[in-house]
Amino acid sequence: MEEKTKIKEFLCEIISLPGISGYETPVTNAIAKAWEPFVDEVKVSKIGNLYGIKRGSPSKDGKPNKRLMLAVHMDGIGMVIAKISGELLYFAPIGGFDPRILPGQFVNIHSQKGDFPGIIVQLAPNLLSESYEGKPVPLDQLAIDTGLEEQMVKETFRVGDIISYANLPQELPTDCIAGHSLDNRASVAAVTQCLTELQHMRHSWDVFAVGTTQEETAFLGGATSPFDILPDLAIVIDVTFAKGPGADGWRTVALESGVSIGYGANLHPMLFAEIKQLCEQLDIPYTLSPQPLMSGTDADPIQITGAGVPTILLSIPLRYMHTPVEIISIKDVMRTGHLMAEFIARLSPDFTEKIVWEDEQ
Amino acid sequence: MNNTNDQLIDLPVLTDEMIGLLETLSNIAGVSGNEIAVRSIIRDSITGFVDELHTDALGNLIALKKAKVEKPLKVLIAAHMDEVGFMLVEKESDGIFRFKVIGGIDERALAGKPVQVGKKQKPGVIGACPVHLSTREERERILSVDTLRIDTGPGTSEIQPGEYATFATKFIRMGQSVCGKALDNRIGVATLIELIKNCPENIELIAAFTAQEEIGLRGATVAPFRYDPDVAFVIDCTPANDQPAWDQSENTHYKTKLNQGPAIYASDGRTMYDHRLIRYLTSLCENYAIPYQIRQPGPGGTDAGAIHLSKNGIPTASVSVPGRYAHTAAMIVRIADWEKHFQLMTAALAHLHADILKADR
Numbered sequence: 001m002e003e004k005t006k007i008k009e010f011l012c013e014i015i016s017l018p019g020i021s022g023y024e025t026p027v028t029n030a031i032a033k034a035w036e037p038f039v040d041e042v043k044v045s046k047i048g049n050l051y052g053i054k055r056g057s058p059s060k061d062g063k064p065n066k067r068l069m070l071a072v073h074m075d076g077i078g079m080v081i082a083k084i085s086g087e088l089l090y091f092a093p094i095g096g097f098d099p100r101i102l103p104g105q106f107v108n109i110h111s112q113k114g115d116f117p118g119i120i121v122q123l124a125p126n127l128l129s130e131s132y133e134g135k136p137v138p139l140d141q142l143a144i145d146t147g148l149e150e151q152m153v154k155e156t157f158r159v160g161d162i163i164s165y166a167n168l169p170q171e172l173p174t175d176c177i178a179g180h181s182l183d184n185r186a187s188v189a190a191v192t193q194c195l196t197e198l199q200h201m202r203h204s205w206d207v208f209a210v211g212t213t214q215e216e217t218a219f220l221g222g223a224t225s226p227f228d229i230l231p232d233l234a235i236v237i238d239v240t241f242a243k244g245p246g247a248d249g250w251r252t253v254a255l256e257s258g259v260s261i262g263y264g265a266n267l268h269p270m271l272f273a274e275i276k277q278l279c280e281q282l283d284i285p286y287t288l289s290p291q292p293l294m295s296g297t298d299a300d301p302i303q304i305t306g307a308g309v310p311t312i313l314l315s316i317p318l319r320y321m322h323t324p325v326e327i328i329s330i331k332d333v334m335r336t337g338h339l340m341a342e343f344i345a346r347l348s349p350d351f352t353e354k355i356v357w358e359d360e361q
Numbered sequence: 362m363n364n365t366n367d368q369l370i371d372l373p374v375l376t377d378e379m380i381g382l383l384e385t386l387s388n389i390a391g392v393s394g395n396e397i398a399v400r401s402i403i404r405d406s407i408t409g410f411v412d413e414l415h416t417d418a419l420g421n422l423i424a425l426k427k428a429k430v431e432k433p434l435k436v437l438i439a440a441h442m443d444e445v446g447f448m449l450v451e452k453e454s455d456g457i458f459r460f461k462v463i464g465g466i467d468e469r470a471l472a473g474k475p476v477q478v479g480k481k482q483k484p485g486v487i488g489a490c491p492v493h494l495s496t497r498e499e500r501e502r503i504l505s506v507d508t509l510r511i512d513t514g515p516g517t518s519e520i521q522p523g524e525y526a527t528f529a530t531k532f533i534r535m536g537q538s539v540c541g542k543a544l545d546n547r548i549g550v551a552t553l554i555e556l557i558k559n560c561p562e563n564i565e566l567i568a569a570f571t572a573q574e575e576i577g578l579r580g581a582t583v584a585p586f587r588y589d590p591d592v593a594f595v596i597d598c599t600p601a602n603d604q605p606a607w608d609q610s611e612n613t614h615y616k617t618k619l620n621q622g623p624a625i626y627a628s629d630g631r632t633m634y635d636h637r638l639i640r641y642l643t644s645l646c647e648n649y650a651i652p653y654q655i656r657q658p659g660p661g662g663t664d665a666g667a668i669h670l671s672k673n674g675i676p677t678a679s680v681s682v683p684g685r686y687a688h689t690a691a692m693i694v695r696i697a698d699w700e701k702h703f704q705l706m707t708a709a710l711a712h713l714h715a716d717i718l719k720a721d722r
Contacts, residue, residue: 086605088604088605098489098490098495098500099500100473103470104474104528105473105474106690119540119686119693122469124602126612141607143604145693147693148538170484172484172485173514174515176514178485241491241493241494244488244512245510320473321491321493323488324474324475325473325486327514
């Protein structure tokens with residue numbers, strides 16, 4: 001099977017699984033299974049981070065290998081039951097999203113009795129606190145109807161049960177995929193592609209592919225995983241805003257335009273320049289993604305771990321972020337994976353010594 | 362039930378085949394003005410069971426099943442086969458289309474949904490601005506259809522303005538309920554198909570699968586002309602807004618309630634229903650111990666609004682299946698309500714005779 005098709009199938013598989021922040025296990029297991037053949041060791045940390053460790057060639061001088069961390073958050077946004085009223089479930093958000101996309105969404109409710117389907121509904125105006133004529137109905141007054149009768153609802157669900165989007169991936173032409181949780185499973189797929197390519201490459205650094213938890217809520221995985229790994233360098237892979245209806249301007253890049261390389265205080269300028277140059281050398285399409293303050297990704301906590309970690313941010317363009325109909329291009333996923341593999345293969349044992357500031361050169 | 366056919370018949374039960382037929386009918390697209398796919402399935406289902414079959418100038422599919430007696434009562438049963446949906450009206454850029462809503466869909470239920478476009482039901486989405494790029498003030502306004510687009514992905518040159526689209530909802534069972542798009546009124550269509558197959562021999566049945574109900578009862582306006590019916594029944598779906606109110610006050614404007622059986626109309630926004638027929642239907646329910654409810658009089662209406670005004674007037678009744686969230690991506694109907702509705706309509710045909718219409722109005 002073509003590598004692109006394999007990655008597409010894997011991506012469709014992992015966006016069909018729930019992995020809400022704090023409840024990543026279903027997706028963690030699927031990712032662990034995909035990484036296992038490509039790495040020397042797979043571990044899960046005590047708070048749920050996934051580590052796929054691929055050792056580099058042993059160094060000639062007997063010193064321990066340098067460590068590169070590839071960080072992708074595995075979690076996605078979702079909801080949690082906040083109140084049960086009659087046969088209706090009311091909910092609170094996990095992660096940030098626009099409630100205006102909710103009415104009519106299919107969801108799965110993960111109860112202790114199993115998974116149950118439901119739809120998010122907007123009730124008739126006379127049943128709300130006010131009619132909300134011509135206005136969005138606020139999130140706390142949207143409800144989930146499971147089609148079950150009141151007694152069954154009482155027996156099945158509890159406040160605190162987790163809710164995930166249920167819509168299945170849609171394959172669009174020219175290798176695009178639409179679905180929920182492509183933020184950030186698209187980047188998980190890119191790391192998987194990187195590990196695939198590394199099978200046929202020599203590298204001197206140890207590579208730690210890290211699936212982080214709870215990026216959407218507390219940056220838990222990004223803040224804690226560097227303490228397990230003690231990386232010399234980190235690449236964070238996340239998604240960025242693709243141009244499209246409702247999204248334009250300096251924060252957006254075109255869909256299918258390749259890797260977007262972040263620059264700004266959150267990222268190391270020398271590494272940014274290095275990656276950009278490598279894209280040019282390899283003819284990989286790329287765009288630049290200004291991050292004047294924080295990038296809002298795992299790069300924020302990773303950079304300030306311990307004595308500080310030099311960090312790179314690579315982003316995959318994605319339309320309609322934090323809706324269940326996000327769109328990405330598999331081509332961009334493949335390019336991002338390829339770029340990382342080529343970068344890793346070029347890392348010399350003494351590369352850290354070259355990470356210097358302009359005024360020190 | 363007075364002088365003829367007094368003996369109670371065995372009532373049919375809802376079979377898995379009928380639910381399977383509903384699933385097929387729910388998943389296909391038949392937006393008002395473009396009912397072709399629905400019509401084909403109906404035609405395939407009833408050919409061989411009827412004596413005449415015509416598609417008229419508006420797209421109504423009208424079947425005649427002759428009686429085996431002289432001068433039979435001519436009974437029209439109408440079920441609309443169209444659904445609300447969208448039409449692509451302008452190609453804005455590669456794969457991105459402006460669209461208009463066909464029928465009464467609340468704009469607030471559009472954003473962030475998967476859709477299917479054209480005859481081949483190609484995938485697309487209605488995206489929404491990423492929450493990160495919108496302001497709080499913007500999120501207090503609704504995402505109007507003028508600002509939304511249908512996105513079929515880059516490189517979809519075969520999709521052109523003029524194509525119809527619907528929500529990409531797949532029918533599912535939910536415990537005691539079914540859930541899908543266009544249950545309003547594919548439930549009526551599935552019921553009418555069964556009624557044709559089991560029609561009593563003393564009745565001439567005119568089965569009208571009407572077009573364009575959702576955009577002004579246009580099919581039903583012309584459907585009665587071909588065969589001159591003596592009496593008409595309209596079968597459709599009607600809203601059940603019977604959920605608990607936000608402030609827990611008594612819900613007095615529920616229209617209909619789930620689990621209370623078929624909803625018989627007394628009056629609505631367009632029709633004062635023939636009370637001889639209302640009495641006939643309610644007494645049948647009582648004799649058969651079929652639960653029933655009178656739909657709360659008020660605005661709204663069915664094909665009856667056009668049919669009772671046809672020619673020199675047709676005594677007309679409406680019997681609907683109660684359901685929640687009509688005209689959204691997914692509607693919920695209790696299977697038991699559908700079964701009771703099917704049983705009532707079966708009994709109504711079995712006991713129907715001309716004397717009912719000889720009583721005083």
